[in-house]
Amino acid sequence: MSEMDDIFKSILGEEKKESSMSLPEILGLLKNYWDYLWKKKWVVIIAGFSFALLGLVYAFVRTIEYTASYYFTIEGEESPMKISMATLLGTGNVGAFSGDNLVQLMRSQSMVERTLLREVPDRSDSVNFIEYYLICDSIRSACEELAESGEEKKEDGPVSICDVQFPLHLDRHAFAREQDSVLMLVAGAISKKMVVERLDKKISFVTCSYSYKDEEFCKKFLDAYMDEVLTFYMETKMSRSNRNIANFQRQADSIKAEWNKAIASRAYYADENINAVRQSVGVELQKKQMEIQTYSTAYVELMKSIATMKVDQMKETPVIQIISEPHFPLQNDKARKLKFIIIGGFLGGFFSVMALLAKCYYEQNLKPLLRNLPVAEENK
Numbered sequence: 001m002s003e004m005d006d007i008f009k010s011i012l013g014e015e016k017k018e019s020s021m022s023l024p025e026i027l028g029l030l031k032n033y034w035d036y037l038w039k040k041k042w043v044v045i046i047a048g049f050s051f052a053l054l055g056l057v058y059a060f061v062r063t064i065e066y067t068a069s070y071y072f073t074i075e076g077e078e079s080p081m082k083i084s085m086a087t088l089l090g091t092g093n094v095g096a097f098s099g100d101n102l103v104q105l106m107r108s109q110s111m112v113e114r115t116l117l118r119e120v121p122d123r124s125d126s127v128n129f130i131e132y133y134l135i136c137d138s139i140r141s142a143c144e145e146l147a148e149s150g151e152e153k154k155e156d157g158p159v160s161i162c163d164v165q166f167p168l169h170l171d172r173h174a175f176a177r178e179q180d181s182v183l184m185l186v187a188g189a190i191s192k193k194m195v196v197e198r199l200d201k202k203i204s205f206v207t208c209s210y211s212y213k214d215e216e217f218c219k220k221f222l223d224a225y226m227d228e229v230l231t232f233y234m235e236t237k238m239s240r241s242n243r244n245i246a247n248f249q250r251q252a253d254s255i256k257a258e259w260n261k262a263i264a265s266r267a268y269y270a271d272e273n274i275n276a277v278r279q280s281v282g283v284e285l286q287k288k289q290m291e292i293q294t295y296s297t298a299y300v301e302l303m304k305s306i307a308t309m310k311v312d313q314m315k316e317t318p319v320i321q322i323i324s325e326p327h328f329p330l331q332n333d334k335a336r337k338l339k340f341i342i343i344g345g346f347l348g349g350f351f352s353v354m355a356l357l358a359k360c361y362y363e364q365n366l367k368p369l370l371r372n373l374p375v376a377e378e379n380k
Contacts (some may be wrong), residue, residue: 036360037353047352048345055344059337067333068222068326069209074102075319106196106208106229112187114232115225119168122220129221130166130186136214190221205323219326230320241313245306252302259295266292 021029037044105111116130123132134140143162164178175183193212199205208226212218266288273281 032364033357033360037356040356043356044349044352048349051348051351052341052345054348055340055342056337058344059335059340063213064332064334065211065213066215066218066330067209067211068219068330069207069324070222070226070322070326071205071207071324072320072322074204074206075321102233103196103198103206105233106206107191107194109184109187109191111225111229111232112190112194113172113183115221115228116183116187116190117166117170117172118224118228120220121224126168128166128168129217129224130183132217133186133190133221134161136212136217194225215328215330215332219328219330222326234317234320238313238317241309241316245309245313248302248306248309252299252306255295255299255302259292259299262288262292262295 116133117128119126119128120132127135131140139161146162159178161182164182166179166183190210190212193210195207195209197207199207208222210218210222210225212221266285269288270285
């Protein structure tokens with residue numbers, strides 16, 4: 001075997017060692033590394049100090065994010081066992097927005113888009129939330145600076161976000177392609193920072209939180225978002241029963257109108273034949289009276305059915321109880337400067353020690369082996 005093969009096997013650790021290292025050899029190796037680090041202690045100190053200084057600078061320049069959170073419960077929700085039994089037996093009405101589906105509804109981007117098009121409350125200028133977001137994100141101010149600089153946009157150039165506006169109360173279906181793109185982009189960015197969790201599947205406690213760098217926008221947007229989602233949830237949950245009640249009410253109103261006509265017709269016929277002695281007059285009056293009683297009975301039964309349906313609707317209506325809601329000042333991730341100094345100093349010291357140990361291993365183990373590599377003789 002050539003000398004070159006021996007050297008490479010030694011470098012790659014392929015050469016079998018006849019005996020393992022003893023404890024004195026391990027201690028000697030550790031002492032060797034320690035002595036090397038002690039000679040380079042100023043390198044570790046300078047690196048730790050530099051990283052600590054970087055941590056302090058980061059603590060000053062980092063963007064603070066505020067977090068608004070809602071904590072609520074849904075009373076009157078079907079239990080998992082009851083839903084399972086109803087599904088197996090084919091009985092009952094398991095709503096489309098029961099259980100975990102409400103959490104999925106709150107995570108949907110469409111709810112965020114609907115909220116972005118709502119008007120911002122308690123604000124001097126009437127704008128919707130997407131315009132407010134672009135203002136908070138300094139996009140509108142950058143557009144104003146660009147317009148003040150006098151730079152003209154090319155007619156055949158690409159459409160920029162400065163050219164896209166979102167007028168208040170504009171119909172969503174009337175949006176242009178560029179408006180749809182910006183709306184989806186903003187909604188996607190907000191959805192990534194929206195956290196919706198169901199704490200326990202056995203109970204109906206849900207948390208919804210949102211984080212953003214602007215404190216006022218964070219709270220107002222989450223308030224509007226919760227109102228939008230819960231309103232949509234209630235309307236969808238009760239849509240079937242509301243339609244049924246509305247249909248029964250229309251039938252009852254129609255029967256009541258016919259009932260009133262029958263009463264008026266009987267009274268008019270009786271007035272016209274007040275002094276008549278013919279028996280046919282009495283028969284006609286009895287017919288009209290029976291018609292009145294028929295309409296009256298049908299109307300009463302319909303009103304009973306409507307009352308029963310309203311009672312059932314009240315029993316099925318979920319009560320959304322807000323346990324806690326955000327208030328100013330909001331929670332934020334502003335950490336103490338000392339924490340960033342300690343973390344930065346630790347990282348600087350750790351990385352510098354690792355680098356010095358790698359250098360020590362290279363100088364004491366690999367470098368001598370590389371020196372012993374045979375140099376190819378030049379062809380004479």
